Amino acid sequence: MSSTERSIAAAEAHSAHNYHPLPVVVASAEGAWMTDVEGRRYLDMLAGYSALNFGHGNRRLLDAAKAQLERVTLTSRAFHHDRFADFCTQLAELCAMDMVLPMNTGAEAVETAVKTARKWGYKVKGVPDGRAKIVVADNNFHGRTTTIVSFSTDAEARADFGPYTPGFEIVPYGDLAALEAAVDEDTVAVLLEPIQGEAGVLVPPPGYLQGVRELTRSRNVLFIADEIQSGLGRTGRTFACEHEGVVPDMYVLGKALGGGVVPVSAVVSSRAVLGVYAPGEHGSTFGGNPLACAVALEVIAMLRSGEFQQRATELGDHLHGELRLLVGGGAVDAVRGRGLWAGVDINPSRGSGRAVSEQLMARRVLVKDTHGATIRIAPPLVISKEDLDWGLTQLREVLGA
Ligand SMILES: *Cc1c(COP(=O)(O)O)cnc(C)c1O
DSSP states (O other): OOHHHHHHHHHHHHHHOOOOOOOOEEEEBBBEEETTTTTTTTEESSSSHHHHTTTTTOHHHHHHHHHTTTTOOOOTTTTHHHHHHHHHHHHHHHTTTTEEEEEESSHHHHHHHHHHHHHHIIIIIIIOOOOEEEEEEETTOOOOSSSHHHHHOOHHHHOOOSSSSSSSEEEEEOHHHHHHHHHHEEEEEEEOOOOOOTTTTTOOOTHHHHHHHHHHHHHEEEEEOOOOTTTTTSSSSSHHHHHHHHOOOOEEEEEEGGGGTOOOEOOOOOOOHTTTTTTTOOOOEEEEEEEHHHHHHHHHHHHOOOOOHHHHHHHHHHHHHHHHHTTTTSEEEEESSSSSSSSEEEOGOOOOOHHHHHHHHHTTTEEEEEEEEEEOOOOTTOOOHHHHHHHHHHHHHHHHH
16 A cells, blocks of 8 residues: 555545545645655645635745744733734725624634624614525535525535524525515625635626625625635735725635635624624634734735735736637636636536546646536646646646647
């Protein structure tokens, strides 16, 4: 047995089988490259579902983390610490908002957004107690908690986890008329991904986000943008909403906010919305801890320069230009996305998304399939153009294109 096989067998024996990873065992990584336990190098074209926008082992992030590790890592929110104010101030500023509520994982931040919208609905909008409704889109992905899977349309994510949390209505993504019909006087929020990542990098029709913005504003409903995957540089902007010149009422952030070093998530909004909280009403032991704040502050500083957004735009234009050439040649049915982020629908004649991912792995390129026929391409934004081109060559060869 190879060390790879031994490691995978042990993992399968002693971990719950809630994932089906590709058979590669990573031992180290740098930039856009990962090295496995047998010394083979792979190009990372997934980047931890965009948690690794700034690459593996980013020097600035590691230095920030190391310096903070030596000082203080956790105080709990029972006490103040000296990185907290800077983190909240600078994140609010990056989002052009007033206030931040820090959590750890994306799902926790979505839960926080749901709780915040409900509280705002009762305290500010005047919705009768217990009636608050949140409208969401089909094919959404917002995380894995019991409440969040309650409004998933993915059978695998949802089956056998009921009873489900009430208070959500699901409408087709991209359909403004359906959304308008669903919004009523008890509606407190519309919760959407500006681009649906897990669904296959689905970009809504032009004007949709603007329409959502106008509708929610005119009906006194909060527009919550889950930018956990789409935000922080991936699409060529700090936020994917910017592509339509839209500012939501609330951003939900995670993934790249912790730079792939520590889990950091947050809800960022106005004083009128996040101001609804009083002490004791919500919290998290680790949310906003000093280590998280130190790493996130460095992430924010990197985003402020605009260089990563620009890279995502330039490399993304190149990526989409190359991918478009594959459409219609028999191997690829469709390509979607924005910036350095693409969903590629593989023609069934070339095998499933999983089969293509495995063939790419054999050629030392790591991607992840989603929903059967689609592969997702989202390398770290620090990838070189040469490496991106090499990865695309491997894809063309696997697809016989
Ligand atoms: C990943 C993701 C989440 C959940 O984040 P976790 O950190 O895995 O809990 C929520 N929303 C979107 C859009 C995501 O991509």
